[in-house]
Amino acid sequence: ADQKVYQASTTAPVNIAVVKYWGKRDAKLNLPTNSSVSVTLSQADLRTHTTAACSSSFTEDTLLLNSSSQDVSGPRTQACFRELRSLRAALEESNPSLPKLSTLPLRIVSENNFPTAAGLASSAAGFAALVRAIANLYELPSSPTDLSRIARQGSGSACRSLFGGYVAWQMGWKADGSDSVAVEIAPASHWPTMRALILVVSAEKKGVSSTSGMQITVGTSGLFQRRAEIVVPKHMAEMEKAILEKDFQAFGKVTMMESNSFHATCLDTFPPIFYLNDVSRAAIRVVEDINREAGKIIAAYTFDAGPNAVIYYEEKDTEAVAGVLNGALGNLDGWQSRNIKAQSTSALDA
Numbered sequence: 001a002d003q004k005v006y007q008a009s010t011t012a013p014v015n016i017a018v019v020k021y022w023g024k025r026d027a028k029l030n031l032p033t034n035s036s037v038s039v040t041l042s043q044a045d046l047r048t049h050t051t052a053a054c055s056s057s058f059t060e061d062t063l064l065l066n067s068s069s070q071d072v073s074g075p076r077t078q079a080c081f082r083e084l085r086s087l088r089a090a091l092e093e094s095n096p097s098l099p100k101l102s103t104l105p106l107r108i109v110s111e112n113n114f115p116t117a118a119g120l121a122s123s124a125a126g127f128a129a130l131v132r133a134i135a136n137l138y139e140l141p142s143s144p145t146d147l148s149r150i151a152r153q154g155s156g157s158a159c160r161s162l163f164g165g166y167v168a169w170q171m172g173w174k175a176d177g178s179d180s181v182a183v184e185i186a187p188a189s190h191w192p193t194m195r196a197l198i199l200v201v202s203a204e205k206k207g208v209s210s211t212s213g214m215q216i217t218v219g220t221s222g223l224f225q226r227r228a229e230i231v232v233p234k235h236m237a238e239m240e241k242a243i244l245e246k247d248f249q250a251f252g253k254v255t256m257m258e259s260n261s262f263h264a265t266c267l268d269t270f271p272p273i274f275y276l277n278d279v280s281r282a283a284i285r286v287v288e289d290i291n292r293e294a295g296k297i298i299a300a301y302t303f304d305a306g307p308n309a310v311i312y313y314e315e316k317d318t319e320a321v322a323g324v325l326n327g328a329l330g331n332l333d334g335w336q337s338r339n340i341k342a343q344s345t346s347a348l349d350a
């Protein structure tokens with residue numbers, strides 16, 4: 001039999017939300033209760049590189065992440081494999097001369113270019129890279145938005161990592177999830193002076209996973225419904241406008257209010273979920289001081305499901321933001337992204 005190994009590789013970047021996804025209306029399909037917006041970080045700094053291969057010489061589907069074997073039997077990974085295989089099977093049916101890859105075992109090998117110990121959420125880049133690597137292997141004619149529909153089923157936030165730059169995940173309305181996809185608001189080149197700095201407050205794994213945290217929040221928080229129905233739609237409109245107009249004051253204000261609103265619903269969850277710790281709160285105060293000193297918003301913090309801070313600022317304010325944060329919190333590890341689409345620097349230890 002044909003023992004040929006077919007393979008394809010790709011990379012996908014980490015994205016950090018500035019309007020947060022928190023809450024599922026359908027846990028199986030990863031359909032969110034609200035839309036969200038993210039900024040994609042520099043691939044030089046933070047990305048997953050993935051190679052997908054298939055061959056009749058492989059015995060079963062496997063996934064290696066940073067050289068350690070991962071379970072592929074979970075429903076998220078299975079959903080991605082199933083969707084991609086069925087698209088390939090349809091191609092093979094319409095073109096019988098194509099090799100029958102859809103039935104072969106898959107071997108996926110992924111590497112993150114940032115320390116796993118950094119405690120940074122990597123599932124977004126991970127599932128985005130996995131889905132695109134297999135789509136490339138299968139030579140699917142899918143658009144990034146088509147692939148976002150599949151990656152969403154691996155990890156919600158992964159759908160936004162199919163695009164660079166400024167990305168919206170439209171929650172959609174349909175029960176089958178066909179309209180719950182990512183779209184580009186603007187490419188990274190639209191706002192090339194944007195910078196992101198990551199303060200690694202803790203390298204430990206988060207206490208409450210996003211999936212279970214969201215479910216308890218949706219089930220118990222009274223603030224949550226108001227956030228999903230009133231606060232987020234307002235923030236979505238303001239954020240898209242701020243990005244299109246490159247208005248950092250508006251971008252920063254919504255980013256910080258969004259982070260605070262999300263963490264308020266975590267506190268309003270019962271039992272409460274605490275993702276921020278004392279160092280996180282110290283970072284918030286330093287950013288407040290920086291903005292007070294500047295007389296306007298030149299730095300904006302945001303936190304996901306953990307204590308690490310991501311600080312957005314513009315290049316011209318590097319000294320006033322990164323310099324001051326370095327002085328105040330310089331004993332922490334950190335990665336400073338010089339440009340959300342360009343090169344990496346060793347960050348806080350200037």
Ligand code: PMV
Nearest residue numbers: 017020021156157210304305
């Ligand atoms: O994609 P998940 O299930 O890991 O959830 C991500 C949730 C947040 O990072 C807190 C917010 C977001 O929009 O990325």
